[in-house]
Amino acid sequence: MGNADLVARGLKSVWHPCTQMKDHESLPLVPIKRGEGVWLEDFENNRYIDAVSSWWVNLFGHANPRINAAIVEQIEQLEHVILAGFTHEPVVRLSERLIEVTPPGLNKCFYADNGSSAVEAALKMSYHYWKNCGQPAKKNFVNLSNSYHGETLGALALGDVALYKETYHPLLMDVITAPSPDAYHREPGESEESYALRQFAEMEKILAERHEEICAVVVEPLIQCAGGMRMHHPVYHTKLREACDRYHVHLIADEIAVGFGRTGTMFALEQASITPDFMCLSKGLTAGYLPLSVVLTTDKVYDAFYDDYNTLKAFLHSHSYTGNPIGCAVALATLDIFRDDRVIESNRELSACMSESVAHLADHPNVGDIRQCGMTLAIEMVKDKTSKTPFPWQERRGVRVYQHALTRQALLRPLGNVVYFMPPYIITKDQIRHLAQVATEGIEIAVRD
Numbered sequence: 001m002g003n004a005d006l007v008a009r010g011l012k013s014v015w016h017p018c019t020q021m022k023d024h025e026s027l028p029l030v031p032i033k034r035g036e037g038v039w040l041e042d043f044e045n046n047r048y049i050d051a052v053s054s055w056w057v058n059l060f061g062h063a064n065p066r067i068n069a070a071i072v073e074q075i076e077q078l079e080h081v082i083l084a085g086f087t088h089e090p091v092v093r094l095s096e097r098l099i100e101v102t103p104p105g106l107n108k109c110f111y112a113d114n115g116s117s118a119v120e121a122a123l124k125m126s127y128h129y130w131k132n133c134g135q136p137a138k139k140n141f142v143n144l145s146n147s148y149h150g151e152t153l154g155a156l157a158l159g160d161v162a163l164y165k166e167t168y169h170p171l172l173m174d175v176i177t178a179p180s181p182d183a184y185h186r187e188p189g190e191s192e193e194s195y196a197l198r199q200f201a202e203m204e205k206i207l208a209e210r211h212e213e214i215c216a217v218v219v220e221p222l223i224q225c226a227g228g229m230r231m232h233h234p235v236y237h238t239k240l241r242e243a244c245d246r247y248h249v250h251l252i253a254d255e256i257a258v259g260f261g262r263t264g265t266m267f268a269l270e271q272a273s274i275t276p277d278f279m280c281l282s283k284g285l286t287a288g289y290l291p292l293s294v295v296l297t298t299d300k301v302y303d304a305f306y307d308d309y310n311t312l313k314a315f316l317h318s319h320s321y322t323g324n325p326i327g328c329a330v331a332l333a334t335l336d337i338f339r340d341d342r343v344i345e346s347n348r349e350l351s352a353c354m355s356e357s358v359a360h361l362a363d364h365p366n367v368g369d370i371r372q373c374g375m376t377l378a379i380e381m382v383k384d385k386t387s388k389t390p391f392p393w394q395e396r397r398g399v400r401v402y403q404h405a406l407t408r409q410a411l412l413r414p415l416g417n418v419v420y421f422m423p424p425y426i427i428t429k430d431q432i433r434h435l436a437q438v439a440t441e442g443i444e445i446a447v448r449d
């Protein structure tokens with residue numbers, strides 16, 4: 001099997017995600033034969049550093065021996081079993097460990113099999129909680145502008161990225177959108193903290209006026225990833241927690257992308273010192289191996305569903321692969337690596353290296369912003385630096401960075417005009433410096449007329 005062969009067959013049978021398939025008339029698919037560590041390899045010995053962790057999921061490299069071993073061990077015991085009426089050791093151990101490592105007060109784990117499904121479950125639980133408590137009028141959700149929560153209809157309704165949402169607008173439930181604390185929009189000289197506080201005033205107003213019809217506020221803490229790796233100050237969430245308590249509104253934290261160390265702490269909300277009412281996790285939960293997700297919630301929420309069957313207060317929601325034992329075993333191996341290798345601590349050096357490696361781009365006339373939160377770094381290309389005027393999206397300048405990177409052993413996949421690094425944590429400093437070099441070249445090529 002060669003590259004060309006697989007690509008030709010693939011284009012006949014596979015409809016690829018998030019892709020205009022016609023693009024592949026000019027932009028070749030990249031066939032991957034194997035992965036090892038940060039590297040992805042094709043059939044002709046070309047290799048690429050996976051700088052985007054294969055869509056933000058991979059944490060400890062491809063074909064990680066410790067995770068592989070955990071899968072083999074589990075698969076010989078039990079591959080899957082129904083989780084209604086039955087239980088198994090990996091799901092119990094994983095739940096205990098997740099309760100231990102997440103913010104205090106999250107004591108119950110409900111499983112699903114991808115991020116969007118976890119968001120859907122959290123939305124339904126929040127609504128159902130208020131209904132069980134005699135407040136069925138609470139049925140609306142508040143989101144932030146430029147947010148992203150997945151692609152299924154409920155999760156899509158909660159998002160605010162027009163590119164993904166607009167086409168389906170007639171199918172989606174209405175939500176109440178508060179302005180994002182996204183620090184990119186702060187005034188010159190204004191601190192990220194004071195901008196976040198200023199933006200919070202609008203959220204406070206929405207909650208004050210409409211809390212009787214609102215079940216929950218849904219946020220992506222610290223980084224709006226799909227929205228272009230836009231970042232904001234944690235004080236927003238400290239304020240939000242306090243307001244949600246005051247107005248009897250749930251706080252749903254979607255840490256699907258930012259959880260598991262991407263922001264520099266194990267979970268992003270640690271930086272706001274708060275506990276949400278619901279926390280959705282997926283992506284890094286299985287270090288990029290298997291589809292698994294979980295909604296963690298509080299005893300208070302759980303207790304509102306706990307009653308005699310005939311009251312119909314139970315959460316009658318499920319997915320076929322809920323709590324899959326192999327996925328749980330992988331998640332346990334992932335948490336072991338975090339603990340045994342002190343990953344959060346040792347990532348600090350890597351994130352310092354990331355910022356140093358791109359510092360020279362700060363003065364570039366077409367770089368509007370370089371921002372970083374822990375292990376996520378983003379460089380925003382602009383047409384005009386002073387006014388931050390973006391390049392028109394139709395010009396697809398990010399694709400030029402992507403194409404250049406492929407010729408230089410790197411998988412960089414910009415979001416529009418935003419070039420970013422979200423690498424596996426086993427990347428070396430030399431590899432980071434190589435990515436920075438490739439990104440610099442790519443930006444130079446991309447901003448030419």
Ligand SMILES: *Cc1c(COP(=O)(O)O)cnc(C)c1O
Pocket residue numbers: 114115116117119148149150151220225226254255256257258282283
């Ligand atoms: C990826 C993502 C989702 C959706 O997860 P899927 O597994 O792709 O359905 C939801 N929220 C955020 C913040 C994400 O980044």
